[in-house]
Amino acid sequence: MTELERALVSLGAELAYPEAPDVSAAVLRRVAEPAPSRGRGRRTLVLAFAVLAVAVGAAMAVPQARTAILEFFRLRGATVERVETLPRVPGSTEEALALGRPVPLSETGVPLVKLPEQLVPSALGPPDAAYVSEEPYGLRLSLVYEPRKGIPESPYTGVGILVSEFVGGGAERYVEKLVDAGTRVERLQVGRYPALWLEGGPHVVFFETERGVFEHPGRLAGNTLLVERDDVLVRIEGEIGRERAIEIAESLE
Numbered sequence: 390m391t392e393l394e395r396a397l398v399s400l401g402a403e404l405a406y407p408e409a410p411d412v413s414a415a416v417l418r419r420v421a422e423p424a425p426s427r428g429r430g431r432r433t434l435v436l437a438f439a440v441l442a443v444a445v446g447a448a449m450a451v452p453q454a455r456t457a458i459l460e461f462f463r464l465r466g467a468t469v470e471r472v473e474t475l476p477r478v479p480g481s482t483e484e485a486l487a488l489g490r491p492v493p494l495s496e497t498g499v500p501l502v503k504l505p506e507q508l509v510p511s512a513l514g515p516p517d518a519a520y521v522s523e524e525p526y527g528l529r530l531s532l533v534y535e536p537r538k539g540i541p542e543s544p545y546t547g548v549g550i551l552v553s554e555f556v557g558g559g560a561e562r563y564v565e566k567l568v569d570a571g572t573r574v575e576r577l578q579v580g581r582y583p584a585l586w587l588e589g590g591p592h593v594v595f596f597e598t599e600r601g602v603f604e605h606p607g608r609l610a611g612n613t614l615l616v617e618r619d620d621v622l623v624r625i626e627g628e629i630g631r632e633r634a635i636e637i638a639e640s641l642e
Contacts, residue, residue: 462574462585466555466622467564467615469585475569475593478607486546486608487596488531489522504528504556508623512640513550524597526557534627541628545591545609550627550637556620563622564615568592575631577614579638584616586631614638 460471492502498515509515509532516532532552536542540549555563568574572592577584591609614634616623623641625634 460574462576464583464585464615464617464622466557466562466617467566467585467624468562469566469568469574469587469615471574472567472569475567475591476607478593478609486551487522488520488533489529490520492519492521494519500530500532502528502530504530504554508554508618508621508641510552510625510637510640511642512637513552516552524555524557524563526555526563526597528556529563529596530554530556543611543626543628545611546626550625550629552637553624553626555622555624563597564624565595566592566610566613567595577635579614579616579635582616582618584614584635584638586634587613587615588631 462469492500494515495501499509500516500519500521502519502521513534517535518533520531520533522529522531530553532554533548534540534550534552536549542549543551557563566587568587568590569592572590573586573588575586575588577586587610590611592613593607594610594613595607610626611628612626612630612634614623614625614631614637616625616638618641623638625637627634629637
Protein backbone atom coordinates (compact mmCIF):
# COMPACT_ATOMS: atom_id res chain seq x y z
CA MET A 390 0.00 0.00 0.00
CA THR A 391 1.37 3.39 -0.89
CA GLU A 392 1.67 6.34 1.48
CA LEU A 393 -1.30 8.04 -0.30
CA GLU A 394 -3.52 4.96 0.07
CA ARG A 395 -2.66 4.64 3.79
CA ALA A 396 -3.48 8.33 4.36
CA LEU A 397 -6.87 7.98 2.63
CA VAL A 398 -7.76 4.88 4.68
CA SER A 399 -6.86 6.71 7.89
CA LEU A 400 -8.92 9.74 6.89
CA GLY A 401 -11.90 7.55 6.08
CA ALA A 402 -11.88 6.01 9.50
CA GLU A 403 -12.08 9.43 11.14
CA LEU A 404 -15.00 10.79 9.03
CA ALA A 405 -18.60 10.52 10.26
CA TYR A 406 -21.13 9.36 7.60
CA PRO A 407 -24.94 9.65 7.87
CA GLU A 408 -26.81 6.36 8.05
CA ALA A 409 -27.74 5.01 4.62
CA PRO A 410 -31.52 4.99 3.95
CA ASP A 411 -33.27 1.64 3.69
CA VAL A 412 -34.31 1.40 0.04
CA SER A 413 -34.97 -2.32 -0.03
CA ALA A 414 -38.77 -1.97 0.16
CA ALA A 415 -38.86 0.49 -2.79
CA VAL A 416 -36.59 -1.78 -4.84
CA LEU A 417 -38.79 -4.83 -4.18
CA ARG A 418 -41.94 -2.93 -5.24
CA ARG A 419 -40.27 -1.80 -8.49
CA VAL A 420 -39.10 -5.34 -9.26
CA ALA A 421 -42.64 -6.65 -8.76
CA GLU A 422 -44.12 -4.23 -11.33
CA PRO A 423 -44.53 -5.55 -14.93
CA ALA A 424 -41.90 -4.26 -17.34
CA PRO A 425 -43.16 -1.66 -19.87
CA SER A 426 -43.74 -2.92 -23.39
CA ARG A 427 -40.94 -1.81 -25.70
CA GLY A 428 -43.23 -2.33 -28.66
CA ARG A 429 -45.85 0.01 -27.21
CA GLY A 430 -43.24 2.74 -26.65
CA ARG A 431 -41.92 2.29 -30.17
CA ARG A 432 -45.44 2.49 -31.60
CA THR A 433 -46.06 5.71 -29.67
CA LEU A 434 -42.86 7.24 -31.06
CA VAL A 435 -43.69 6.16 -34.62
CA LEU A 436 -47.19 7.62 -34.27
CA ALA A 437 -45.77 10.95 -33.06
CA PHE A 438 -43.46 11.16 -36.09
CA ALA A 439 -46.34 10.24 -38.40
CA VAL A 440 -48.52 13.02 -36.98
CA LEU A 441 -45.65 15.49 -37.42
CA ALA A 442 -45.11 14.37 -41.03
CA VAL A 443 -48.81 14.73 -41.84
CA ALA A 444 -48.88 18.22 -40.30
CA VAL A 445 -45.87 19.38 -42.31
CA GLY A 446 -47.24 17.77 -45.46
CA ALA A 447 -50.58 19.49 -45.01
CA ALA A 448 -48.89 22.86 -44.54
CA MET A 449 -46.81 22.38 -47.69
CA ALA A 450 -49.90 21.34 -49.64
CA VAL A 451 -51.62 24.68 -48.95
CA PRO A 452 -50.11 27.34 -51.28
CA GLN A 453 -50.23 30.15 -48.72
CA ALA A 454 -48.62 28.03 -46.00
CA ARG A 455 -46.09 26.57 -48.44
CA THR A 456 -44.97 29.98 -49.66
CA ALA A 457 -44.70 31.32 -46.13
CA ILE A 458 -42.47 28.38 -45.20
CA LEU A 459 -40.16 28.90 -48.17
CA GLU A 460 -39.62 32.66 -47.86
CA PHE A 461 -41.71 35.75 -47.11
CA PHE A 462 -41.09 39.48 -47.57
CA ARG A 463 -43.40 42.28 -46.53
CA LEU A 464 -43.97 46.01 -46.87
CA ARG A 465 -47.02 47.87 -45.71
CA GLY A 466 -49.37 47.32 -48.64
CA ALA A 467 -47.41 44.51 -50.33
CA THR A 468 -46.28 40.95 -49.77
CA VAL A 469 -43.74 38.91 -51.71
CA GLU A 470 -43.75 35.13 -51.28
CA ARG A 471 -41.25 32.69 -52.72
CA VAL A 472 -42.78 29.51 -54.14
CA GLU A 473 -41.43 26.39 -55.78
CA THR A 474 -43.54 26.81 -58.94
CA LEU A 475 -45.33 29.90 -60.26
CA PRO A 476 -49.07 29.55 -60.98
CA ARG A 477 -50.29 29.74 -64.56
CA VAL A 478 -51.65 33.20 -65.46
CA PRO A 479 -53.12 34.71 -68.65
CA GLY A 480 -50.66 35.97 -71.24
CA SER A 481 -52.72 38.92 -72.53
CA THR A 482 -50.95 42.02 -71.20
CA GLU A 483 -53.65 44.55 -72.16
CA GLU A 484 -56.42 42.65 -70.39
CA ALA A 485 -54.26 41.64 -67.44
CA LEU A 486 -53.09 45.21 -66.72
CA ALA A 487 -56.61 46.42 -65.79
CA LEU A 488 -55.40 49.96 -65.05
CA GLY A 489 -58.85 51.51 -64.67
CA ARG A 490 -60.28 54.60 -66.33
CA PRO A 491 -58.06 57.10 -68.16
CA VAL A 492 -57.64 60.56 -66.63
CA PRO A 493 -56.53 63.71 -68.49
CA LEU A 494 -53.18 65.38 -67.94
CA SER A 495 -52.61 69.05 -67.20
CA GLU A 496 -50.43 71.24 -69.41
CA THR A 497 -47.50 70.33 -67.18
CA GLY A 498 -48.26 66.64 -67.46
CA VAL A 499 -49.78 66.14 -64.00
CA PRO A 500 -52.78 63.76 -63.87
CA LEU A 501 -55.96 65.68 -63.17
CA VAL A 502 -57.22 63.55 -60.29
CA LYS A 503 -57.68 64.42 -56.63
CA LEU A 504 -55.36 62.38 -54.43
CA PRO A 505 -54.05 63.02 -50.88
CA GLU A 506 -50.55 62.67 -52.30
CA GLN A 507 -49.70 62.48 -55.98
CA LEU A 508 -46.16 61.65 -57.00
CA VAL A 509 -44.65 62.15 -60.47
CA PRO A 510 -41.03 61.05 -61.02
CA SER A 511 -39.00 63.99 -62.33
CA ALA A 512 -36.42 61.50 -63.61
CA LEU A 513 -38.99 60.39 -66.21
CA GLY A 514 -40.91 63.63 -66.70
CA PRO A 515 -44.66 63.81 -67.45
CA PRO A 516 -46.30 60.44 -68.18
CA ASP A 517 -47.68 59.61 -71.62
CA ALA A 518 -50.96 58.46 -70.04
CA ALA A 519 -52.55 58.10 -66.63
CA TYR A 520 -55.26 55.87 -65.24
CA VAL A 521 -57.10 55.66 -61.93
CA SER A 522 -58.89 52.74 -60.34
CA GLU A 523 -61.16 52.96 -57.29
CA GLU A 524 -60.39 50.21 -54.80
CA PRO A 525 -61.71 49.23 -51.33
CA TYR A 526 -58.64 50.78 -49.69
CA GLY A 527 -58.71 54.02 -51.73
CA LEU A 528 -57.30 54.73 -55.20
CA ARG A 529 -54.70 53.26 -57.50
CA LEU A 530 -53.04 55.74 -59.86
CA SER A 531 -51.06 54.33 -62.80
CA LEU A 532 -48.57 56.41 -64.79
CA VAL A 533 -47.65 54.96 -68.19
CA TYR A 534 -44.39 55.77 -69.97
CA GLU A 535 -43.99 54.58 -73.53
CA PRO A 536 -40.74 52.95 -74.69
CA ARG A 537 -37.97 55.38 -75.57
CA LYS A 538 -34.21 55.53 -75.75
CA GLY A 539 -32.86 53.65 -72.77
CA ILE A 540 -36.32 52.30 -71.87
CA PRO A 541 -37.20 49.20 -73.90
CA GLU A 542 -40.72 47.85 -74.20
CA SER A 543 -41.63 45.41 -71.49
CA PRO A 544 -42.90 42.04 -72.73
CA TYR A 545 -45.14 41.87 -69.66
CA THR A 546 -46.87 45.29 -69.83
CA GLY A 547 -46.46 46.35 -73.47
CA VAL A 548 -45.19 49.77 -72.30
CA GLY A 549 -41.83 51.16 -71.22
CA ILE A 550 -42.24 51.88 -67.51
CA LEU A 551 -45.35 51.52 -65.37
CA VAL A 552 -45.48 53.51 -62.13
CA SER A 553 -48.36 52.53 -59.83
CA GLU A 554 -49.31 54.44 -56.70
CA PHE A 555 -51.62 52.83 -54.14
CA VAL A 556 -53.18 55.45 -51.90
CA GLY A 557 -55.21 54.24 -48.94
CA GLY A 558 -55.80 54.46 -45.24
CA GLY A 559 -52.81 52.37 -44.20
CA ALA A 560 -54.21 49.09 -45.54
CA GLU A 561 -52.10 46.01 -44.90
CA ARG A 562 -52.00 44.78 -48.48
CA TYR A 563 -52.74 46.13 -51.96
CA VAL A 564 -50.38 43.91 -53.95
CA GLU A 565 -49.37 40.27 -53.67
CA LYS A 566 -46.38 38.85 -55.56
CA LEU A 567 -45.19 35.29 -56.08
CA VAL A 568 -41.60 34.64 -57.09
CA ASP A 569 -39.65 31.47 -57.77
CA ALA A 570 -35.95 30.64 -57.71
CA GLY A 571 -35.38 32.64 -60.90
CA THR A 572 -36.17 35.98 -59.22
CA ARG A 573 -33.85 37.71 -56.77
CA VAL A 574 -35.51 39.69 -53.97
CA GLU A 575 -33.47 42.35 -52.18
CA ARG A 576 -34.39 44.59 -49.24
CA LEU A 577 -33.41 48.24 -49.79
CA GLN A 578 -33.74 51.71 -48.38
CA VAL A 579 -34.74 54.43 -50.85
CA GLY A 580 -33.95 57.55 -48.88
CA ARG A 581 -35.70 56.97 -45.55
CA TYR A 582 -38.25 54.58 -47.05
CA PRO A 583 -38.10 50.77 -46.94
CA ALA A 584 -38.20 49.05 -50.33
CA LEU A 585 -38.00 45.71 -52.10
CA TRP A 586 -36.24 45.12 -55.44
CA LEU A 587 -37.29 42.15 -57.60
CA GLU A 588 -35.01 41.26 -60.49
CA GLY A 589 -34.79 38.36 -62.92
CA GLY A 590 -38.11 36.64 -63.06
CA PRO A 591 -40.62 36.82 -64.38
CA HIS A 592 -42.79 36.77 -61.29
CA VAL A 593 -46.58 36.80 -60.80
CA VAL A 594 -48.41 39.82 -59.43
CA PHE A 595 -51.97 40.04 -58.08
CA PHE A 596 -53.87 43.23 -57.25
CA GLU A 597 -56.70 43.54 -54.78
CA THR A 598 -60.09 43.59 -56.52
CA GLU A 599 -63.13 45.76 -55.91
CA ARG A 600 -64.44 43.15 -53.45
CA GLY A 601 -61.38 43.30 -51.31
CA VAL A 602 -59.96 39.91 -52.25
CA PHE A 603 -57.27 38.73 -54.63
CA GLU A 604 -59.52 37.11 -57.25
CA HIS A 605 -57.94 38.67 -60.31
CA PRO A 606 -56.13 35.97 -62.32
CA GLY A 607 -52.92 37.97 -62.04
CA ARG A 608 -50.23 38.50 -64.65
CA LEU A 609 -46.53 38.09 -65.24
CA ALA A 610 -44.28 41.00 -64.31
CA GLY A 611 -40.64 41.92 -64.85
CA ASN A 612 -38.11 43.87 -62.78
CA THR A 613 -39.97 45.79 -60.09
CA LEU A 614 -39.17 48.19 -57.26
CA LEU A 615 -41.66 48.49 -54.37
CA VAL A 616 -41.31 51.52 -52.08
CA GLU A 617 -43.32 52.13 -48.91
CA ARG A 618 -43.77 55.90 -48.64
CA ASP A 619 -45.85 56.30 -45.46
CA ASP A 620 -49.47 55.66 -46.59
CA VAL A 621 -48.54 55.43 -50.29
CA LEU A 622 -47.12 52.27 -51.84
CA VAL A 623 -45.21 52.98 -55.06
CA ARG A 624 -44.54 50.23 -57.58
CA ILE A 625 -42.12 50.82 -60.50
CA GLU A 626 -41.99 48.12 -63.18
CA GLY A 627 -39.93 48.00 -66.36
CA GLU A 628 -37.00 46.49 -68.19
CA ILE A 629 -34.57 48.62 -66.19
CA GLY A 630 -31.84 47.90 -63.68
CA ARG A 631 -31.75 48.41 -59.95
CA GLU A 632 -29.92 51.73 -59.95
CA ARG A 633 -32.22 53.24 -62.58
CA ALA A 634 -35.28 52.14 -60.62
CA ILE A 635 -33.89 53.70 -57.43
CA GLU A 636 -33.15 56.94 -59.32
CA ILE A 637 -36.78 57.09 -60.49
CA ALA A 638 -38.08 56.40 -56.97
CA GLU A 639 -35.86 59.08 -55.44
CA SER A 640 -37.17 61.65 -57.94
CA LEU A 641 -40.84 61.20 -56.93
CA GLU A 642 -42.26 64.58 -55.95
